[in-house]
Amino acid sequence: MNILKFVLPLIASLVFMSPAMAKVETHDFASEQIEKDYNQLVAELRCLVCQNQNLADSNAELAQDMRAKVYKMLNEGSSKDDIVDYMVVRYGDFVMYRPPVKSSTFLLWFGPLIFFIVAAMVVVSYIRNQRGNREPVVDQQQQKKAHSLLDDEER
Amino acid sequence: MGRYSILIGFFILIGVFAVVLDRMGKGEYNPRNIPTEFIGKTAPEINVPDLYNESEIVRSKDMLGKVWLFNVWGTWCPECWREHKYLLELQQEGITIIGLNWRDEAAEAKAMLTRLGNPFAKIGFDPNSNVAMDWGVYGAPETFLINAEGIVVEKHAGGLTPAVWQQKFQKHFNSL
Amino acid sequence: MIPEIGHFALILALCLAVIQGVIPLVGAQKRYSSWIEVAFPAALGQTLFITISFICLTYAFMVDDFSVGYTARQSNTELPMMYKISAVWGGHEGSLLLWTWFLALWSAAVVLFSKTMPLVMRGRVVAVMGLVSVGFLLFTLLTSNPFDRIFPVPLEGRSLNPLLQDIGLIIHPPMLYMGYVGFSVAFAFAIAAMLGGRLDSAWARWSRPWTNIAWVFLTIGIALGSWWAYYELGWGGWWFWDPVENASFLPWLVGTALIHSLAATEKRGTFKAWTVLLAVFTFSLSLLGTFLVRSGVLTSVHAFANDPERGIFILIFLGVVVGCSLALYTWRAPQIRSAVKLNMLSREGGLLMNNILLVITAASVLLGTLYPLVLDALGAGKISVGPPYFNALFVPLTIPIAMLVGVAALARWKQDSVERLGKKLMVPFVISVLLGTLLPVTLLDEVKWGAVVASILAIWITLTSLQGVIDRVSGKQDKWQALRNTPRGFYGMSFAHFGIAVFVMGITLTTLYSTEKDIRLVKGESYSIGDYTFVFHGVQSVEGPNYKASEGRFTAQYKDEVIAELNSQKRLYNAGGMPMTEAGIDAGFWRDLYVSLGEPLNNQGAWSVRIYHKPFIRWIWLGAVIMALGGLLAATDRRYRQAVKSAQQEQAAMAGAA
Numbered sequence: 001m002n003i004l005k006f007v008l009p010l011i012a013s014l015v016f017m018s019p020a021m022a023k024v025e026t027h028d029f030a031s032e033q034i035e036k037d038y039n040q041l042v043a044e045l046r047c048l049v050c051q052n053q054n055l056a057d058s059n060a061e062l063a064q065d066m067r068a069k070v071y072k073m074l075n076e077g078s079s080k081d082d083i084v085d086y087m088v089v090r091y092g093d094f095v096m097y098r099p100p101v102k103s104s105t106f107l108l109w110f111g112p113l114i115f116f117i118v119a120a121m122v123v124v125s126y127i128r129n130q131r132g133n134r135e136p137v138v139d140q141q142q143q144k145k146a147h148s149l150l151d152d153e154e155r
Numbered sequence: 156m157g158r159y160s161i162l163i164g165f166f167i168l169i170g171v172f173a174v175v176l177d178r179m180g181k182g183e184y185n186p187r188n189i190p191t192e193f194i195g196k197t198a199p200e201i202n203v204p205d206l207y208n209e210s211e212i213v214r215s216k217d218m219l220g221k222v223w224l225f226n227v228w229g230t231w232c233p234e235c236w237r238e239h240k241y242l243l244e245l246q247q248e249g250i251t252i253i254g255l256n257w258r259d260e261a262a263e264a265k266a267m268l269t270r271l272g273n274p275f276a277k278i279g280f281d282p283n284s285n286v287a288m289d290w291g292v293y294g295a296p297e298t299f300l301i302n303a304e305g306i307v308v309e310k311h312a313g314g315l316t317p318a319v320w321q322q323k324f325q326k327h328f329n330s331l
Numbered sequence: 332m333i334p335e336i337g338h339f340a341l342i343l344a345l346c347l348a349v350i351q352g353v354i355p356l357v358g359a360q361k362r363y364s365s366w367i368e369v370a371f372p373a374a375l376g377q378t379l380f381i382t383i384s385f386i387c388l389t390y391a392f393m394v395d396d397f398s399v400g401y402t403a404r405q406s407n408t409e410l411p412m413m414y415k416i417s418a419v420w421g422g423h424e425g426s427l428l429l430w431t432w433f434l435a436l437w438s439a440a441v442v443l444f445s446k447t448m449p450l451v452m453r454g455r456v457v458a459v460m461g462l463v464s465v466g467f468l469l470f471t472l473l474t475s476n477p478f479d480r481i482f483p484v485p486l487e488g489r490s491l492n493p494l495l496q497d498i499g500l501i502i503h504p505p506m507l508y509m510g511y512v513g514f515s516v517a518f519a520f521a522i523a524a525m526l527g528g529r530l531d532s533a534w535a536r537w538s539r540p541w542t543n544i545a546w547v548f549l550t551i552g553i554a555l556g557s558w559w560a561y562y563e564l565g566w567g568g569w570w571f572w573d574p575v576e577n578a579s580f581l582p583w584l585v586g587t588a589l590i591h592s593l594a595a596t597e598k599r600g601t602f603k604a605w606t607v608l609l610a611v612f613t614f615s616l617s618l619l620g621t622f623l624v625r626s627g628v629l630t631s632v633h634a635f636a637n638d639p640e641r642g643i644f645i646l647i648f649l650g651v652v653v654g655c656s657l658a659l660y661t662w663r664a665p666q667i668r669s670a671v672k673l674n675m676l677s678r679e680g681g682l683l684m685n686n687i688l689l690v691i692t693a694a695s696v697l698l699g700t701l702y703p704l705v706l707d708a709l710g711a712g713k714i715s716v717g718p719p720y721f722n723a724l725f726v727p728l729t730i731p732i733a734m735l736v737g738v739a740a741l742a743r744w745k746q747d748s749v750e751r752l753g754k755k756l757m758v759p760f761v762i763s764v765l766l767g768t769l770l771p772v773t774l775l776d777e778v779k780w781g782a783v784v785a786s787i788l789a790i791w792i793t794l795t796s797l798q799g800v801i802d803r804v805s806g807k808q809d810k811w812q813a814l815r816n817t818p819r820g821f822y823g824m825s826f827a828h829f830g831i832a833v834f835v836m837g838i839t840l841t842t843l844y845s846t847e848k849d850i851r852l853v854k855g856e857s858y859s860i861g862d863y864t865f866v867f868h869g870v871q872s873v874e875g876p877n878y879k880a881s882e883g884r885f886t887a888q889y890k891d892e893v894i895a896e897l898n899s900q901k902r903l904y905n906a907g908g909m910p911m912t913e914a915g916i917d918a919g920f921w922r923d924l925y926v927s928l929g930e931p932l933n934n935q936g937a938w939s940v941r942i943y944h945k946p947f948i949r950w951i952w953l954g955a956v957i958m959a960l961g962g963l964l965a966a967t968d969r970r971y972r973q974a975v976k977s978a979q980q981e982q983a984a985m986a987g988a989a
Contacts, residue, residue: 024929024939026851039847046715048189048293051632052573054717057566059909061258062293065284090199090291092192097717099702104712108702112695112724119687130672158664161608162657169650175628175708176646179639184708186630 023059027071034074041070041083044097054097191299192291193307198225198299199289206256206264206278213253213279215305222328223251225299226275226315227287229259230267232295238314239271245320246274254278257287257295300324334399337387338478344380344435345468347373351438351461355454359526367454371442374457377464378435385432388477389419397488400481401425407488407906409877410496417501421492423625423635424477426504430621431467433505433512434460441516441541448537455523456516463515466648474641493878493904493911499559507552507579511617513545514586518614518656521607525659530607530667535597536971542593542610543823543966546586547959553579554955562916567847567925567943569951572721575633577700578620584693585613588686590962595679596669599744602683603669608660609686615653616693622649628704674746681739685732692728696721733788733835736828737795741802759794763787775844785839789832796825796832820968827961834954840947849929853937860944863924864888865897870928870938878904880913883928883938887917899928899940922946 029035039056045066047058055063055070066087073083087095099105107114178184193199198215205211226242228235246252254275256264261280268275279286290299293312300309308327311319351373358366388401392415397403405425406418420426438460445453471477520538524530556579561569570576589609596606625635626642673679699716707713741755767787772778800814803821807813846860854869868884880900887895897915904911917924922945929939 024849024927024941026849026929026932026939044717044719046717051630051634052571053632057564057568062284062287065258066288068283069285069288090192090288091189091293092291093712093714094189095715097715098719099714099716104706105702105714108698108716108720111698112691112728115691115694119691123683123687127673127675158661162654162661165653165657166650169646169654171705171708172622172628172646175704176626176639176642178708179628179642186628186704186707190713 023064025064025067030075037080038071038074041074041080042067045070045084045087046095046097048091048095188312189291189293191307191310193299194310196307198301198305198307199286201225201253201255201279201286203279203281203286206254206261206280211277213277215301218251218253218301219305220303221251222303223253223276223301225253225255225290225301227255227257227290227292227295227297229257229295230263231259234314235296236267236271238296238316239274241315241317241320242274243272245315251276255281255286255290255292257281257292258284300327302327333387333390334396334478334480337384337391338476340380340384340387341468341472341478344377344384345465345472347377347380348461348464348468351377352458352465353462355458355461356526359451359455359458362451364450367450370454370457370461374435374438374442374461377461378439381428381432381435385419385428388425388428389416391478392416392419395488397486398480398482398484399477400479401477403481403485403488405488409905411876413501414496418495420504421495421500423637423641424471424475426508426635427467427471427475427625428477429504430508430512431464431471433508434464434467434515437512437516438464441519445537451527452520452523452534452537455526456519459519459522460515463519463652466652470641470644470648474644489906493902493908494563496877497559497563499555499563503552503555503559506548506555510545510547510549510552511579511582511620513541513548514582514610514614514617516545517542517586517589517610521610522656522659525607525663525667528663528666530596530603532597532600535593535606538610539590539593539597540966540968540971542586542590543962546583546590547962547966549579549583549586550955550959550962553583554952554959557955558952561948562914566927566941567845567945569948572696572699572718573631573633574629574700575620575624575631577696577721578616578623581693581697582613582616582620584689584696585609585616588689588693589613591682592686595682599679600671601669601673601679603667604660604664605686607667609690611653611656611660615649615656616697618645618649618652622646623700628708629700676742676749676752677747678739678742678744681735681742685735685739688728688732688735692725692732695724695728699724729835730784730788733792733831736792736831740799740824740828741795755798756795759791759798763791763794766790777844779843781839781843785835789836792828792832792835796828799825818968818970820965820970823961823963823965823968825961826964827958830954830957830959830961832954833950833957837947837950837952837954841945841951844946845948846944848942850940850942851932851937852940853935858940858942860942862890863944864891865924865926865942867938867940869936870931873900875902877906878902881928881931883915883926883940885915885926887924887926895924897924897926899926901928901930918949920949923948 027035027038029038042055045055047053047055047060047063047066049060049062050058053063055067069086070083073086078086084096093100099108101109175184179186200215201213203213205213224245228239230236242252252275254277256278259280259282264278264280268278281287284292290297296314298311298315299307302308309323311323313319351370354373355367355370358364358369388399390396391399391402392406393412395402395406395408395415401422401424405422406415410418418425420429438457441453441457441460445456517538520534520541524534556576557569560571561567589606592602592606592609595602622642622645623629624631624633625637626645627634627637627639628642673683675683699720703714703716737759738752738756742752764787767790768783771782771786775782799821800817803817804810804813848858848860850858852858852867854867857864857866859865864887866886866888868886870881870883873880873882880902882898882900885897885899886893887897895917897917899915900913902911902913912927912929915926923943925941925943925945927941927943929941931938
């Protein structure tokens with residue numbers, strides 16, 4: 001606990017600028033495709049000094065510089081993958097909002113499928129094990145009482 | 156069978172969270188800290204003009220054969236002002252520090268060094284974060300330790316203090 | 332003095348909560364009806380004291396009492412009064428008090444509106460809520476006391492983040508918390524049923540309206556959050572899959588599964604064990620959300636800045652509450668298990684599949700939210716999981732859910748046949764495929780397959796809902812009478828499902844067809860997006876109550892006809908900080924026009940401006956509102972409000988039984 005009180009202020013003292021408004025920067029895009037690529041990249045790359053924002057939404061100075069870098073690289077002919085790789089080499093997988101598919105993220109990407117299979121297995125076994133169940137026997141009086149309780153006109 | 160698995164699964168989840176909180180408490184895990192990609196790798200190039208002499212280019216290559224610190228700072232960063240004194244001490248002990256003046260006004264940077272003293276052998280001037288990005292820098296101050304072969308052996312994000320030096324950097328100096 | 336009264340009131344509330352929680356449960360076990368009845372005045376008393384406490388805290392804010400640390404951190408003298416009051420829940424301690432207050436209010440509501448419920452059940456429900464209150468009150472008093480004084484007393488408070496100085500803060504958290512907390516009622520019902528060892532349709536009937544209302548609040552709360560982010564943050568986004576947003580979405584997904592499961596349990600007595608489990612999970616997810624947001628383990632703009640010490644408390648609380656509930660479930664499941672045969676080709680079967688999909692969606696969202704955290708804490712790497720991941724899994728999961736909505740609503744209870752169902756669904760199917768393909772192809776300039784899929788699904792849902800209404804009147808002599816006799820719950824269902832259709836259209840079309848441009852304009856210049864033209868009339872200086880701003884004035888034209896005036900401000904608040912942008916929005920049913928003033932580019936009046944055309948974006952929140960309306964209709968169905976004579980007989984029987 002004491003160490004935390006020591007470390008956190010140190011980290012916090014790294015100047016993190018994280019206001020919420022994106023600076024409006026105007027760019028001249030050489031083509032519509034480049035504009036699309038730019039918008040997609042700045043949406044999928046993470047602002048490193050912010051509390052969970054992408055490059056597009058951040059006003060932080062580092063984010064501005066990273067956006068400028070993306071723009072520059074696109075105009076020089078780099079592909080989207082090149083630019084993402086460039087950022088990942090320097091900042092790690094953290095900088096991508098689309099997590100990579102590797103052994104450490106196997107569970108992440110295939111988890112939903114696993115959930116689906118497990119759910120299917122549970123349902124199938126539930127239906128199979130229903131042999132013990134029977135139809136409820138409801139006599140006239142109980143039915144009348146049920147109707148008046150529920151006041152339901154269905155069926 | 157199925158009902159027990161839910162209970163067990165839940166307690167595993169709680170266990171995981173407990174481990175997370177414990178690590179946070181000990182300072183081993185900090186969600187805001189981004190580890191560096193360069194430990195064990197060749198130090199990135201710097202390749203920008205010196206703050207004091209535009210015609211001189213500061214290069215990592217020139218530092219081969221020497222052990223050196225790479226310190227990223229700016230006049231806008233309060234912690235940089237605080238660690239400055241210790242950087243001067245390190246320089247007195249004979250440690251070479253190359254500085255990177257990041258996203259700053261050259262005049263203000265020079266004024267700060269005139270006022271507080273200059274611990275840096277050379278200072279790269281990086282107003283556009285090009286060098287900062289190449290080194291994976293995301294805040295200031297940050298300090299890297301590079302060995303004589305040009306490999307990054309340690310990095311610290313935050314102000315450099317005697318305690319941090321002891322814990323993180325001292326051991327590398329002893330073995331280098 | 333007043334803050335001390337508030338503090339003391341909380342302590343009294345805690346004592347009452349302990350009484351409310353413990354004594355009735357013992358009494359229910361031993362069948363001492365006088366002990367059970369202690370629950371009700373205890374709950375009302377607890378509510379009274381927490382209300383007093385909340386009023387005291389609000390008072391401290393209203394009079395700018397900065398000797399109270401929390402007030403100094405959240406408010407300042409220049410804030411307009413309504414923001415001073417809403418600042419009460421702007422930070423961790425105050426929002427926690429809001430949570431606790433709402434929990435007490437819901438308990439009081441259960442006391443007041445369930446008088447016809449059997450005593451033992453009623454007592455247990457209120458007692459369980461009391462135990463939850465104990466946890467929250469302890470948490471507040473021990474780690475997050477809003478009434479802590481500070482010394483020296485600052486002359487001025489730190490002020491409320493300008494982003495929060497908005498009507499959104501006034502309504503979004505209260506609505507959201509009403510939802511989160513409301514599911515504690517469903518939870519308490521589930522626990523009460525498990526403690527009693529029996530679960531019948533009557534239990535489901537009692538539980539449904541409370542669950543539906545909680546769901547309504549949560550739906551509105553989430554929609555408000557999305558809408559608020561849209562117009563406040565200035566970048567036109569309305570959902571980011573941020574961990575805190577996900578923390579609110581998870582209980583919503585599972586809560587939706589719960590309300591459907593409850594329907595099946597009430598009507599057919601099926602899914603009893605699963606309904607109970609869903610009720611436990613929904614509230615557990617509320618608590619988990621509380622943990623994630625307040626412990627500091629997650630990085631988010633919405634998260635409260637907190638230390639792990641508070642996290643440990645919440646984690647223990649979460650572990651105890653959910654752990655005991657699941658242990659109770661493990662023990663009692665055999666006894667409450669349904670003995671009714673389930674046929675997959677029936678409405679129950681459809682509901683089951685729907686619930687499975689909803690739960691898988693929730694599990695996947697939870698996985699994506701927690702994965703980076705766990706991976707990093709275990710030292711296995713640092714990754715980010717954001718919109719690309721969540722959208723990739725959410726869209727494929729929503730499509731089968733949307734398809735099922737139509738099928739399940741028309742399927743017969745108990746047993747249906749392929750022929751009958753097929754015949755009923757054939758017409759809506761054909762029409763929705765035809766119309767769903769035709770409309771986008773003819774009306775849109777650029778046809779994207781996503782728009783076609785969304786149209787087909789939306790029309791499918793609408794038609795099948797309509798088919799349900801038609802079925803109600805077909806073959807009847809007096810159509811109007813038949814409609815009048817239809818239970819409100821049915822209309823609720825139809826409305827809510829229709830809301831989904833609207834919601835799906837809104838999301839798909841706005842995601843696929845929005846246009847965003849960042850451009851450079853000087854005074855007098857204009858820019859066109861499609862048939863819309865935006866004319867820039869320059870920037871003027873204006874002053875607000877606690878800020879100074881540059882205001883950019885625009886007019887929007889549609890085919891050369893002026894249709895709206897849009898003003899966007901760049902504000903600098905007196906209390907300091909970064910400049911905040913207020914966007915100028917012309918909201919419309921079919922589209923939003925959105926202008927955001929950027930930065931001055933030179934000294935001759937050129938500014939960078941962001942302009943949006945966002946088609947169908949209002950449909951997102953409209954869909955949510957329609958869904959909520961449907962839920963409200965369902966919750967206020969006549970059969971829940973009738974005092975039934977036989978219920979009193981039941982009450983006597985149960986109180987007498989051993």
